[in-house]
Amino acid sequence: MKKVEYYSMLLLLLMLIGWELIAGPMSELVLPAPAAVFIELWNGLSSGYFLPHILRTITEIVLGLSIGCTMGFILGVLMGEIDFLRKLLFPYVIASQAVPKLALAPLFILWFGFGMTSKVVITALICFFPLLENTLTAIQYTDPNKKDLFYILGATRLQTLIHLKIPAGLPAILAGFRVSVVLAVVGAVVGEFIGGSEGLGALIIASQGMMDTPLMFAVLILLTLMGMLLYLGVNLIEGLFLKTYMKGRNK
16 A cells, blocks of 8 residues: 555544544434444445445436436537537536526426436436536647648548547546546435435435434445445546557557
8 A cells, every 4th residue: 555545544544533532422313423324334235225225326327427428428529519509509508507406306306207217317417517518628629730730631520520639638528527427426316315215315315304313324425435436437447448548549
């Protein structure tokens, strides 16, 4: 382990000790101690109680992320390439993101029902904008000298897009994808808060109704771990992809 990783683990330990000291004199209803939360977490995982909720939330995240990022990437490329389309659609894209998703959630549930569809739509809408914005920026701000070189060599607009603009913009595009991955967890949970009987967000609402604060904290830890693992997974895939891609281009 590197020195900074030791410091990170030490910081985590200090935070847990601080949490334990603060929670000591308090009621478990207000702030449960770490031991009570981890016992609740272990019991829920070992008994399989959390499993269907985890699977439901992960399914919503994956579907929403796939749809939102696909739409964001395609529209980002089109808006980056076509000035008229960018000027036409960008105000409406901004307007769609300016409205709080929590305010739209009841409307989506009314339209799409209490099932998984409404949660996937909310997640897709939240994931859509970061990838669109990063893709649009990457396409627009390609090195003009390289674009001139492609023009001199007689490359078509499509060839320039595929072989120059998208490859050159990959770091920015993938950065937008990393942001979307984290926001996908937020989108799925927001949808489950409003109208869900299954999923980790619905479980938080249920624990609130039962005044079971240790259960609520256990679910929050699960969501945090889920978001971190998704982010680290994307980082790993991104590193492998860029490494393989750069090797292929250098041949």
